Ligand code: ADP
Ligand code: ZN
């Protein structure tokens with residue numbers, strides 16, 4: 001008789017590990033690690049996942065008392081290594097084991113046991129994945145390439161994506177809004193061909209990769225050094241990490257492609273993570289152009305059916321390069337030679353709901369378990385990664401940084417000028433634009449070029465605010481600062497969607513209710529306001545395009561605005577953070593940052609780092625074509641190291657100051673930080689639960705060096721959708737096992753009616 005260790009699909013912290021079940025002989029061939037099975041638990045049927053097999057009955061339990069596996073519900077989805085990683089994740093992030101395992105299951109698989117209302121026996125509900133789109137689109141063979149009209153931007157994007165090779169219709173549709181219509185139009189014109197083909201099973205025939213992959217003739221010195229370090233890490237086969245620290249456009253993607261090529265030639269595959277926002281047809285196309293059919297794409301915009309299909313390609317060993325958002329880490333790739341995380345500093349690599357893992361940490365663990373290399377790439381690496389590279393070792397493996405400071409072909413980095421807005425204000429300039437920025441915009445318009453203006457809206461920037469004392473009206477339901485909408489004269493809460501006429505709050509034209517300053521609202525600049533002032537400045541000499549949450553709310557809105565900007569002869573694009581990343585417009589010669597320092601005002605220890613990253617990224621948007629680029633940064637805090645570092649192209653300036661601050665304040669990377677948030681409608685219940693948890697925490701950390709418990713206190717967003725939120729912050733030494741201690745506290749507290757407790761270890765969101 002064999003036995004199975006089964007993790008039950010019951011999301012409670014009370015069930016800590018796996019349970020043992022006997023495998024009846026007739027099921028033995030089908031019960032493998034990774035299978036979903038039906039068992040009983042407390043006399044009820046329950047779904048579980050097999051995480052290990054054993055030949056002997058568990059010690060100390062009479063064999064006849066061990067219950068049997070009743071049924072196999074789904075074939076294996078993960079292997080023993082993945083099961084170990086999931087178990088690590090459950091412990092590290094203090095989440096129930098089944099929540100750590102679920103991401104490893106087949107997409108769309110949702111097996112539940114449900115009591116049927118009229119017929120008594122329990123029923124299995126299994127959500128099957130939808131139909132799979134097997135349509136492929138490729139360029140038609142023509143003598144002359146088809147040239148769409150200038151304003152048919154979508155058609156041009158489709159053609160550009162296909163230039164690298166054929167793509168699935170579903171991929172095009174999820175990465176280019178309105179692709180289906182563009183494809184039909186192009187098909188009518190004879191520019192593309194749509195074919196329905198069955199998947200090439202088994203053979204791995206790359207009939208599709210007929211397109212010649214663009215490949216640079218010679219790698220740069222930096223690229224060769226990065227590749228050598230990656231080779232070394234792969235040879236060591238113990239999860240060593242290589243940080244590719246390269247300015248935008250220095251050829252990091254080219255390094256990934258070459259490294260994957262090497263891994264593939266040795267029979268291994270690769271997992272490639274890119275931030276969701278840069279997972280575009282162009283990115284996918286670049287990987288397809290090298291690896292053709294061997295690429296699977298996983299991201300949330302695919303339908304469940306498509307996701308399942310891509311996942312299954314990987315499981316069946318028909319695709320060895322997985323490109324996706326953070327969830328690509330869970331792809332069932334058997335022989336992983338490389339894990340790559342592009343833009344590794346991105347906050348979106350931290351999962352916001354359970355399991356609250358950070359993709360970088362999970363990838364590092366996975367790389368160790370699989371004995372492969374982890375490659376991190378960024379123009380602005382996270383302080384955590386930089387600190388580990390400075391130390392050379394972390395978590396038992398080596399961390400190596402390779403610099404790529406230059407763009408191939410020697411393209412110039414843009415010049416950066418910092419404008420001190422307090423001097424502008426004192427000098428009588430009450431406009432949003434400094435004289436410097438105004439002149440630069442004039443110049444761009446005169447020369448018929450393009451400019452991008454960034455409005456830093458993360459934080460209090462968009463809000464009505466007193467320039468003298470910082471007073472900001474808040475939503476009474478969400479404690480979120482309210483945004484002022486000029487055109488409708490309303491204040492709106494962007495958490496719950498409520499609006500108020502401005503008369504309900506201090507009139508923006510009146511004095512600050514707090515300090516009496518007349519400059520209420522002067523700082524609360526929104527994109528509309530910038531758009532209006534710009535329109536006055538440039539008149540009809542240039543097109544002004546605004547891109548923010550409002551103008552991109554409609555499906556495909558984002559795309560349409562970019563197309564307009566692309567097609568315009570002379571234009572200024574005004575937008576929020578969403579314009580800072582990934583956009584590549586060669587004609588942009590000026591980037592203006594209207595208010596650089598608003599993120600600096602956030603009560604978050606990463607405020608400086610985020611500001612630096614944002615400015616550095618946005619500066620990389622200028623001067624990508626032949627013409628030199630200029631960046632103008634407006635700020636009320638010109639002396640801040642983050643701003644000075646960007647101005648002087650000297651990261652060390654920022655890093656040294658920031659590391660000193662972090663060490664002194666005892667924040668990551670010198671400490672670990674966890675946020676425990678309790679929320680619910682009943683404030684008393686929330687408060688009591690959290691007080692109890694905090695008391696327990698204090699007792700447990702008493703006498704442990706380097707542990708601190710802060711709070712309980714109201715969260716900065718103390719109310720969201722009428723749920724009250726209170727939290728406790730916990731600090732611990734950098735190498736501390738926070739998961740075990742916090743998990744134990746959460747288990748001890750148990751479940752409280754009406755109160756949810758979220759444990760966020762290595763938290764990114766402190767609000
Ligand atoms: P990053 O990912 O660092 O932003 P990319 O890999 O996208 O940089 O490279 C930027 C541009 O430079 C791309 O157009 C790429 O094709 C080109 N490129 C990359 N490496 C080389 C090289 N060794 N020689 C010439 N061009 C290169
Ligand atoms: Zn004031």
Ligand code: ZN
Nearest residue numbers: 475478493496
């Ligand atoms: Zn609200």
